[in-house]
Amino acid sequence: METKHVSSLRRFNRYFTRRIGALDDHYLGQDRPLAEARMLFEIGEAGGGGASLRELRTRLGLDAGYLSRMVKSLERQGLVRVGVHAEDSRVRVAELTSAGRAEFAEQNRRSDALAEGLLRGLSAEQRGQLTGALRAAQRLLRLAAIRVEVVDGDSADGRACLDAYAADIDARFPEGYDPATLVLPHEVSGDAGALLVAYEEGRPVACGALRTLEPGVGEIKHVWVHPEARRLGLARRLLDALEQRAAERGFDVVRLDTHASLTEAQAMYRACGYTEIPRYNDDVYASHFFEKQLAR
């Protein structure tokens, strides 16, 4: 890897955290410990339903005892109200009181004012450029943080993604989608195929399946990306990973089909070296068929 990229990232990190991050923390905190301010912010961000202590603990990476005490302190200050979770009464849920919401709004106001102050020195055009550059950087940093893993055909994360996929396209296809059509666990386990799940900060955000169509021929199914992880280039990465698995398993060629309505997907397949072929199955949802020779 070129050292240029490493040093550029480090340089940016130093500059940004010192100039913007530290400043924002300081403004956010104001007359309250930073950890408390941060927690108030997280509870506020969670919105109406409140945030469970469990969530807060993982989100902020705090010790359970420390967090418990901090919530209690916020409660004493009248900013937070704690109740039990509707479904699991071990779990406690914190939500803002009206005083807490006022404080949260004040935090936001201060943070906005800080950001505005930073942007004030730029022309409208430069602000647009900055926003564009930050968006591009964030997209790439997110993408870099996502890990694609091979999971078992009946793994909970894998099935959850497939179910989300089914629900997603059921809403999208005029004719709906029957979840019984999904690949079966044994079709994508062991030597038969593969199920890939992409994780972002521990949460599954995308999947893709590979199964055996006939000897030497693999089929790629159910490439799906969570709505909040779209436009990162993740589908392409999953496709690459699936092709690599296919090559490792000794397939010479992979095929896939797609629904007429998914035109972006079709464009992606073409861009990734797939060529359109005649119908190879009787899938009622499929209208376009593609295939790609794998380099061995």
Next chain:
Amino acid sequence: METKHVSSLRRFNRYFTRRIGALDDHYLGQDRPLAEARMLFEIGEAGGGGASLRELRTRLGLDAGYLSRMVKSLERQGLVRVGVHAEDSRVRVAELTSAGRAEFAEQNRRSDALAEGLLRGLSAEQRGQLTGALRAAQRLLRLAAIRVEVVDGDSADGRACLDAYAADIDARFPEGYDPATLVLPHEVSGDAGALLVAYEEGRPVACGALRTLEPGVGEIKHVWVHPEARRLGLARRLLDALEQRAAERGFDVVRLDTHASLTEAQAMYRACGYTEIPRYNDDVYASHFFEKQLAR
């Protein structure tokens, strides 16, 4: 200002400080308090000559007593050696011992490894895109943080910039440059003209002068940008600010001259609406002459 830009900056800040900044801090610290690790890093960055406690204090924003104790602790650990400043014996200067340098190198190694880990998930092309986006963002953030101020004609910062300007072009012009040619304090003070200095985090990084050439005609002189603040678009901003001052002072037109060798400057003047005119003075350093009508 569009709220889009504000929220985009805030979103990026949250994502970046949490994902990258916090991680880097954690790695940097390792088995040493973060504040100590940071200080070691700052002393290391300062290089051979060491860093004065005074510098460190402002750079890290720490209380004098706190810093004093921290340096002493680093000294006890054999990582830092403290001596007195050559010119001012109130000031103490900290520099790394060889053990300190080893620790500093280790910090850098860890930080590089972290950055490399982050970049590993990206293709070479995507890494290039990320580097480009970060560079653009940093450029704009720096530019946004720079404030242009009107200073008195004999202000220390102003004269320091003008001296730097003179030294700079003395090295650049084949025939050298005589500093006696610089504008005099009274020419750029009060109603006669203006001296602008641009500050980045308290340090003067650029200047520009405006003086009266004849009634209704101003002259822009000595637009200079510190080498470390170049390519940010700062010269253009100074030029804008000088023109604004000129308009406020009632000039109808501003002129300027430039040396044949400064082709980038000439291109900038043209891009900013200046048109070339015949020689209007007998300045030996000048070969191209420009003028711009000011909107009133």
Next chain:
DNA sequence: ATAGTTCTTTGACTTTAGTCAAAGAACTAT
């Protein structure tokens, strides 16, 4: 020379942040 500043150190604190272990209540799987 002298008054006012600047730079640093020291003493005496407080607050914030965080850790670890024990224990109880509520869930889950068998």
Next chain:
DNA sequence: ATAGTTCTTTGACTAAAGTCAAAGAACTAT
């Protein structure tokens, strides 16, 4: 029903971070 988990609270700490004021040595300006 019961054993094992999960979620949270509490007690008992420690370490890190930071503040404030006083004081001495070294500078600067008049």
